[in-house]
Amino acid sequence: MTPPSPATSAPTPTLLWIDASAGIAGDMLLGALVDAGAALDDLQSAVDAVIPGSVRLAAHGVTRAGLRATKVEVEVLVDDPPHRTWTTIRDLLVAADLAEPVRARALAAFARLAEAEGRVHGIPPEDVHFHEVGALDAIADVVGSCAGVEALGVTDAVVSPIALGSGTVTAHHGVLPVPAPAALELSRGWDVLAGGRGELATPTGLALATSLAGACGPLPALRPDRTGIGAGTRDTPGRANVVRVVLGTPTRGTTDAPVVVPADAGPGGTPERAVVLETNVDDLDPRVWPDVLERLLAAGAWDAWLTPIVMKKGRPAHTLHVLCGPEQATALGAVVLAHTSTLGLRVTSVVRDVLDRAWVAVEVDGGTVRVKVGHRAGRVVQATPEFGDVAALAADRGVPVRQVLAQAQAAATAAGVVQGAPWDPVDGGPAPA
Known part of the structure; x- marks a missing residue:
C-alpha cells in the first residue's frame, strides 16, 4: 500500500x-x-x-x-x-x-x-x-x-x-x-x-x-x-x-461577540456564528434551481439546498436554504434576488458546530481518492471517501461505483484513517496509536 x-x-x-x-x-x-x-x-x-x-x-x-x-x-x-x-x-x-x-x-x-x-x-x-x-x-x-x-x-x-x-x-x-x-x-x-x-x-x-x-x-x-x-x-x-x-x-480573539457553544460540542469543538437565508418560491421554472445552487456555492455559501413544500391554494413550491457566514449574507442574498423570482428573504442567526477537517489521499486501483477526515481532540470522528473522486475513478476504470467506494474505504482503514483512530492535528495525519 x-x-x-x-x-x-x-x-x-x-x-x-x-x-x-x-x-x-x-x-x-x-x-x-x-x-x-x-x-x-x-x-x-x-x-x-x-x-x-x-x-x-x-x-x-x-x-x-x-x-x-x-x-x-x-x-x-x-x-x-x-x-x-x-x-x-x-x-x-x-x-x-x-x-x-x-x-x-x-x-x-x-x-x-x-x-x-x-x-x-x-x-x-x-x-x-x-x-x-x-x-x-x-x-x-x-x-x-x-x-x-x-x-x-x-x-x-x-x-x-x-x-x-x-x-x-x-x-x-x-x-x-x-x-x-x-x-x-x-x-x-x-x-x-x-x-x-x-x-x-x-x-x-x-x-x-x-x-x-x-x-x-x-x-x-x-x-x-x-x-x-x-x-x-x-x-x-x-x-x-x-x-x-x-x-x-x-488570531484567537478576533471578535468579542459571545458565541453560544452547543452542549454536545465536546473538547476541541469549534462553534461558529452562521446565518441561514431562506425564501419560499412557487413560480420559478424548476430547471433553473441547479444553476441557482451552483452559483450560491461558487459565491462562497457553505451549503445550499432545497426543500419541497406546499404553499397557499395548494401550490407546489420550494424553500431555498443558504448557510453562510454573517459577513456573506448580503452578497449571497443579492445572488438569490438576482437569480430567482423571490421578492425577499428571511435571515436567521444560528451557531454551527463543526469538526476540524483535513484531506488524506489514498491509492485505489492505480488511481487516487481523497478521504475527507473530520477530527476532534486527537481522534478521527469521520472518514469519508470523496464521492466525486470515487465516481470519476469508477468511470475511468469501467467498474461499478460501489466497488471503488469499498476499495477506497478499505484503503483508508489500512492507512489508519478510520473512526476512532488517533489523529495528529499538528502534522495533519494519522498518529501512532
Whole structure:
C-alpha cells in the first residue's frame, strides 16, 4: 500500500480591515487594494467584462498630507456615456463573465446603493438612475474593488467607524447637507463620526464598505500580512485623505461577540456564528434551481439546498436554504434576488458546530481518492471517501461505483484513517496509536 499523501488543510482565512476613519470613496478603496497587491490588470479585466471599452484604470503614487499612497484614476473612453438604471446595471453584472464571488459582491453593493437612493428620492430602487460618467465611475469602483478583494483572497472583512464629514456639498440635485441623505441611509446600523469638514464618505464608498464588511470596529486581532493606502482626490493639509487596508490571518480573539457553544460540542469543538437565508418560491421554472445552487456555492455559501413544500391554494413550491457566514449574507442574498423570482428573504442567526477537517489521499486501483477526515481532540470522528473522486475513478476504470467506494474505504482503514483512530492535528495525519 502506498503511504497516503500529506493531508490538505482548508485554505487559511484572510481578514480585511478597512480603515475609513478619514472617510471612504470607491476610488480610495480601489487604490488601497491595488497598493496592497491586487493586480491592476486583473481589476481592469473584471471592469471590461461589465462595460467593455468604456473606462481605463490607471494607478500612480501620490502623497496626502505627507503620507505616501496609491491613486487610481478612472479614465472614461466613450464620448457620450448613457444613463443607466439599477435594473440595467444588474443585468450587466448578471450577464458579465465574472468570477461568482466578484459578481455577488458587486450585486450586493449596487443593491444597497440603489435602495438608499430610492428611499431618499421616493422611487423604487429599480428606477434609480446613475447619470452618465457617474455610472461608469461607480461600475469601475464597485467591480474593481470587488475583484481586488477576491484577488487578495479575502474571506472576511471589518470596517472601522466611518468618517462622514460635515458642512455642505453640491450634488446633481443641488446643494445638500453633509452627511448627504444617501450617505445617512447607507450608514444606518454602522458606527460613524463626522471626522472633518466636507463630504468624506461618498455613497459608493459607503455601499462598498457596508456590503463587503460583516462587522464594524477597530483593528481586529490578526497577524498582518499586507497593507495598502489608497488616496482620494483632494490633498487636505493636516489630514491625510486616504483609506487604509490591513490584510492578515485572524488570531484567537478576533471578535468579542459571545458565541453560544452547543452542549454536545465536546473538547476541541469549534462553534461558529452562521446565518441561514431562506425564501419560499412557487413560480420559478424548476430547471433553473441547479444553476441557482451552483452559483450560491461558487459565491462562497457553505451549503445550499432545497426543500419541497406546499404553499397557499395548494401550490407546489420550494424553500431555498443558504448557510453562510454573517459577513456573506448580503452578497449571497443579492445572488438569490438576482437569480430567482423571490421578492425577499428571511435571515436567521444560528451557531454551527463543526469538526476540524483535513484531506488524506489514498491509492485505489492505480488511481487516487481523497478521504475527507473530520477530527476532534486527537481522534478521527469521520472518514469519508470523496464521492466525486470515487465516481470519476469508477468511470475511468469501467467498474461499478460501489466497488471503488469499498476499495477506497478499505484503503483508508489500512492507512489508519478510520473512526476512532488517533489523529495528529499538528502534522495533519494519522498518529501512532
